Amino acid sequence: MTLPKIKHVRAWFIGGATAEQGAGGGDYHDQGANHWIDDHIATPMSKYKQYEQSRQSFGINVLGTLIVEVEADNGQTGFAVSTAGEMGCFIVEKHLNRFIEGKCVSDIKLIHDQMLNATLYYAGSGGLVMNTISCVDLALWDLFGKVVGLPVYKxxxxxxxxxxxxxxxxxxxxxxxxxxxxxxxxxxxxxxxxxxxxxxxxxxxxxxxxxxxxxxxxxxxxxxxxxxxxxxxxxxxxxxxxxxxxxxxxxxxxxxxxxxxxxxxxxxxxxxxxxxxxxxxxxxxxxxxxxxxxxxxxxxxxxxxxxxxxxxxxxxxxxxxxxxxxxxxxxxxxxxxxxxxxxxxxxxxxxxxxxxxxxxxxxxxxxxxxxxxxxxxxxxxxxxxxxxxxxxxxxxxxxxx
Known part of the structure; x- marks a missing residue:
């Protein structure tokens, strides 16, 4: 079986500090008013009086949802969501794209290793960059499953x-x-x-x-x-x-x-x-x-x-x-x-x-x-x-x- 190559990767976002609030999606903390997830829950910021009542008060929902879509040269697409928002879009479109496009849809581990090593100098031990890499990785698994006609668990x-x-x-x-x-x-x-x-x-x-x-x-x-x-x-x-x-x-x-x-x-x-x-x-x-x-x-x-x-x-x-x-x-x-x-x-x-x-x-x-x-x-x-x-x-x- 000849597998297609990845033609293009795209990144969108919804919600977060630069868009509409309460959008939900991959950033599940980005909810509307009167939601249990934002109601006086203990956090590392709770010791500050002005931030103890609401997690959104200290910005838990500022990132928003990142959506990554990968398209194969046969027209099939895979996608995934995570929490990285607009900044994740920049990382995908301006850095990680070079490790994705042109690869075979089955080259998931190769792409993953290259993304990890290429971002070591600014990724630290996780956070926003790792969220973005995770989203790309999930989109690649989704695409591979759709190309071969199998659920990911198989x-x-x-x-x-x-x-x-x-x-x-x-x-x-x-x-x-x-x-x-x-x-x-x-x-x-x-x-x-x-x-x-x-x-x-x-x-x-x-x-x-x-x-x-x-x-x-x-x-x-x-x-x-x-x-x-x-x-x-x-x-x-x-x-x-x-x-x-x-x-x-x-x-x-x-x-x-x-x-x-x-x-x-x-x-x-x-x-x-x-x-x-x-x-x-x-x-x-x-x-x-x-x-x-x-x-x-x-x-x-x-x-x-x-x-x-x-x-x-x-x-x-x-x-x-x-x-x-x-x-x-x-x-x-x-x-x-x-x-x-x-x-x-x-x-x-x-x-x-x-x-x-x-x-x-x-x-x-x-x-x-x-x-x-x-x-x-x-x-x-x-x-x-x-x-x-x-x-x-x-x-x-x-x-x-």
């Missing part, structure tokens, strides 16, 4: 289970339970600057949800880098009587020794998890060495599907789980092939968590949502990632080459 070797079961991240685990999810993960609302009073308030939230959900439904806390080892340890032990399944991302990503110490001090049976904001394969190797229980890379931020597969192998060698940060179809096609991913995350993007809304709405067409907390592998049996780009969105292409 390109990775096929499913190891018939369905993916999900827990839900949002403010209402009790509603998630009614929808059939296996668990609910809540954001913490208080941090070290709030002292023991903050711990008591978050513990009261956990206790209330335990009473509503019963003894067996999973409950977890997402701390979003907002704590220190002492505070996180006290919070974990205070929540232990309520059968908290895990405590997540308590510390900033660079604090590896802190994670090692937190794992050592955590209550028996309570898992310690992190990884959402780690951006390189090397950082995940170091994170794995801390002994945490679950690594949680975001496939749109960690280097793409190519890197996610490598991260899963690192975790598997240590007997650790990999449960990616919710990334919809881009993680679905990966986790159904991983033997060390027994469940996955679904991020509730409806304002009150009362309905199921596709995570990247409105930018993806055909994006599946769980039914009774599950997605069967047959739902993924479409070429590529099985979704299409909604070109009715206000796509902006600020740079061309």
């Amino acid at each position: 390109l990775l070797g096929g499913a190891v289970r018939d369905e993916i079961q999900f827990y839900a991240t949002g403010a209402r685990p009790d509603l998630a339970q009614e929808m059939g999810f296996i668990g609910g993960k809540m954001p913490t609302h208080w941090g070290p600057h709030d002292g023991d009073a903050g711990i008591r308030k978050d513990v009261a939230m956990v206790a209330d949800m335990r009473e509503k959900c019963g003894p067996d439904f999973w409950l977890m806390l997402d701390c979003w880098m907002s704590q220190d080892v002492n505070y996180a340890t006290k919070l974990a032990h205070a929540c232990a009587p309520y059968n908290l399944k895990w405590i997540e991302e308590c510390l900033p990503p660079q604090q590896y020794e802190g994670y090692r110490e937190l794992k050592r001090q955590a209550p028996a049976g309570m898992m310690v998890t992190s990884g959402e904001h780690h951006g390189t394969l090397q950082s995940f190797r170091t994170l794995s060495e801390t002994g945490i229980d679950i690594m949680q890379p975001d496939v749109g931020w960690c280097g793409g599907l190519t890197t996610l597969v490598e991260i899963a192998a690192i975790a598997k060698a240590r007997g650790q789980l990999v449960v990616p940060h919710g990334s919809s179809v881009y993680s679905h096609h990966a986790v159904i092939t991983f033997t060390n991913t027994p469940f996955s995350e679904f991020l509730m993007t409806s304002p009150d968590c009362a309905t199921l809304r596709p995570q990247f709405d409105p930018i993806l067409l055909g994006e599946p949502v769980p039914e009774s907390g599950r997605i069967h592998k047959s739902v993924l049996d479409k070429p590529g990632f099985g979704v299409e780009l909604n070109r009715d969105c206000n796509l902006k292409r600020p740079y061309q080459h």
